[in-house]
């Protein structure tokens with residue numbers, strides 16, 4: 001595990017965007033695993049800047065998003081489909097047919113989970129999986145539980161997650177109760193994982209995830225088993241880590 005701490009969010013964004021663009025420069029057919037939430041917004045801004053400067057093309061890249069809300073219309077401003085369009089897809093040359101997001105509005109959600117897994121199996125493995133971290137240790141929407149699932153599945157969101165994401169909705173009760181998420185097995189199959197965490201409010205969970213016991217009660221702790229994990233933190237998020 002390689003943990004890098006940055007004294008500014010701007011430097012963190014640049015470092016992470018640079019990892020993405022340099023991968024795509026060396027492998028134009030790279031498969032990217034993408035995350036949503038507040039954490040990657042500045043990273044995507046930097047990726048867009050790199051694209052606009054002509055440093056990189058995403059024309060042959062394939063992407064898989066981690067998750068999507070269930071039952072939120074795909075054109076709802078807070079759907080992850082809208083988020084990706086707003087922050088990344090509308091600004092780069094990634095082909096829409098190669099930008100995959102699980103569909104939380106499919107009538108048969110189980111079939112949608114299997115379809116998504118099959119697509120990842122056909123096109124993958126994912127070369128670089130970008131991850132944020134929930135306050136309760138979730139990755140994707142894999143919430144703490146006695147057991148975790150390998151593949152894409154439907155999950156009931158934890159209260160803590162719904163409270164954290166209420167900031168994006170007009171009223172807390174409008175936060176969907178369920179989501180469709182890539183499973184931890186698929187996440188761990190990525191060749192490289194980049195976990196990004198910002199903010200003092202996540203310092204404790206960062207420390208638990210990276211130094212605590214490996215347990216499904218803290219899904220991010222399973223990342224300790226990954227052979228190629230890079231952790232990018234701002235100083236606030238890394239403040240409880242012992243200097244190595």
Ligand SMILES: O=P(O)(O)OC[C@H]1O[C@](O)(CO)[C@@H](O)[C@@H]1O
Nearest residue numbers: 036037038039132133134140141
């Ligand atoms: O970046 P945020 O908004 O703090 O959320 C943490 C993580 O939880 C999620 O909202 C759930 O997938 C991710 O999008 C994000 O990486």
